Structures are given as C-alpha cells and as structure tokens.
Amino acid sequence: xxxxxxxxxxxxxxxxxxxxxxxxxxxxxxxxxxxxxxxxxxxxxxxxxxxxxxxxxxxxxxxxxxxxxxxxxxxxxxxxxxxxxxxxxxxxxxxxxxxxxxxxxxxxxxxxxxxxxxxxxxxxxxxxxxxxxxxxxxxxxxxxxxxxxxxxxxxxxxx
Numbered sequence: 126x127x128x129x130x131x132x133x134x135x136x137x138x139x140x141x142x143x144x145x146x147x148x149x150x151x152x153x154x155x156x157x158x159x160x161x162x163x164x165x166x167x168x169x170x171x172x173x174x175x176x177x178x179x180x181x182x183x184x185x186x187x188x189x190x191x192x193x194x195x196x197x198x199x200x201x202x203x204x205x206x207x208x209x210x211x212x213x214x215x216x217x218x219x220x221x222x223x224x225x226x227x228x229x230x231x232x233x234x235x236x237x238x239x240x241x242x243x244x245x246x247x248x249x250x251x252x253x254x255x256x257x258x259x260x261x262x263x264x265x266x267x268x269x270x271x272x273x274x275x276x277x278x279x280x281x282x283x284x
Contacts, residue, residue, distance in 0.1 A: 140212030141236070147208060148219050148232045155221075160228040163197050165190055165261070170235045174246035181258035181270075182247065184235055188263045197231055198269055200224055207278045214239050216281040220259070222271070233261065239281070251276035 152162040168185035186194065206221040215236050222231040237244035251257040257276035262268035 140210065140215060140217055141234075143212075144210065144217045144219060144234050144236075147210075148234055151208065151219065151221065152230070152232055155230045158228075160230050161197075162230050162232065163190075163193060164232040165194065165234070167234050170237070172237055172241060172244035172247045174243040175250065176243070176246070179258075179260075180247065180250060181260045182235065183260045183262065184233060186261055186263060188265070188267075191263050191267055194231065194261060195267075195269060197229055198222070198224070198271075200227060202231075202271055205273055209278070209281060211281045216279075218279065220273070233259075248276060248279055252280070 148164055152164050155162050165184075165186050168187065169183075170185075171183040173179050173181050173183050201224065202222045203225055204223045206223070208219040208221070210217045215238055217234070217236040220233040220235065222233065223229070248257070255274060255276070257273045257279065259271045259273055260268050261271070
C-alpha cells in the first residue's frame with residue numbers, strides 16, 4: 126500500500142524528522158496488534174543504477190542494528206507496505222518489510238531527490254524488471270539483500 130502526502134516545504138530536513146515520527150507511529154500500531162517491530166536508523170541512502178556498481182537501492186544501517194536485522198529477517202519477507210511522502214524536491218518513504226507468520230515488521234526509512242539521475246535510472250530499470258533490489262548493509266559490507274516487487278510504488282506523481 127502506498128500513501129502519498131505533502132510534508133514540509135522541502136527546504137529543510139524537517140521532512141526527515143516527520144518521516145521518523147511516522148515510523149514510530151506506524152511501529153506503535155503494529156505493536157498494538159501484537160507484532161514485533163524493528164525500526165532501522167538509516168545512514169546513507171544510495172541509488173545504484175548499475176553504471177558503476179551493482180543495481181540496487183543501497184541503505185546503510187548502523188553496525189549495532191545489523192545482527193538484530195539479520196536475525197529478524199532470517200525467515201525472509203513475505204510482503205511489504207510503502208508509505209510515501211513528497212516534501213518539495215524529495216520523495217521520502219518508509220518501507221515496512223513484513224513476515225506475517227512471525228508477526229514481524231522491519232521499518233526502513235529512505236528517500237531520493239526528484240532530480241537524482243541515479244534514482245530515476247534505477248527506478249526505470251526496476252519498473253522494467255518488475256522488482257527493486259534492496260540492500261541493507263553496514264560500513265563493513267555485511268548485508269541483507271531483498272527484492273521488492275511493485276517498484277512503481279516508489280514513483281511519486283509529479284506535482
């Protein structure tokens with residue numbers, strides 16, 4: 126499910142703080158329904174369009190969260206939800222990776238700039254392929270790799 130909203134003026138990073146607040150609120154909803162949650166604290170977000178490196182949405186996460194993430198996703202992901210907002214020149218989103226059998230939800234906040242050529246190229250390639258590769262990694266390149274179907278959900282309507 127994708128939810129699109131306007132947040133902030135896009136000139137400051139207030140939209141990022143708002144996204145993190147939304148992440149906390151969504152996690153609370155899952156927890157109220159009895160789900161276990163893991164909210165990741167995203168570092169860099171890199172859109173690798175295949176021109177220099179691999180083809181993937183690459184999200185850097187802290188080392189101290191990686192072991193928990195790896196354990197949480199050892200049984201895989203069976204679906205995901207996407208909450209999308211469009212603050213000015215950015216597209217901010219929250220990916221909620223789910224394992225329904227375990228009642229587990231992992232929250233991954235990320236973004237791209239509307240004028241980011243690498244993001245546009247990767248999204249175009251992902252839409253053509255029908256999947257968006259997602260890499261959650263540490264600075265030492267420990268990683269969890271996933272594939273998200275419906276990559277067109279990540280495209281924001283031009284406003």
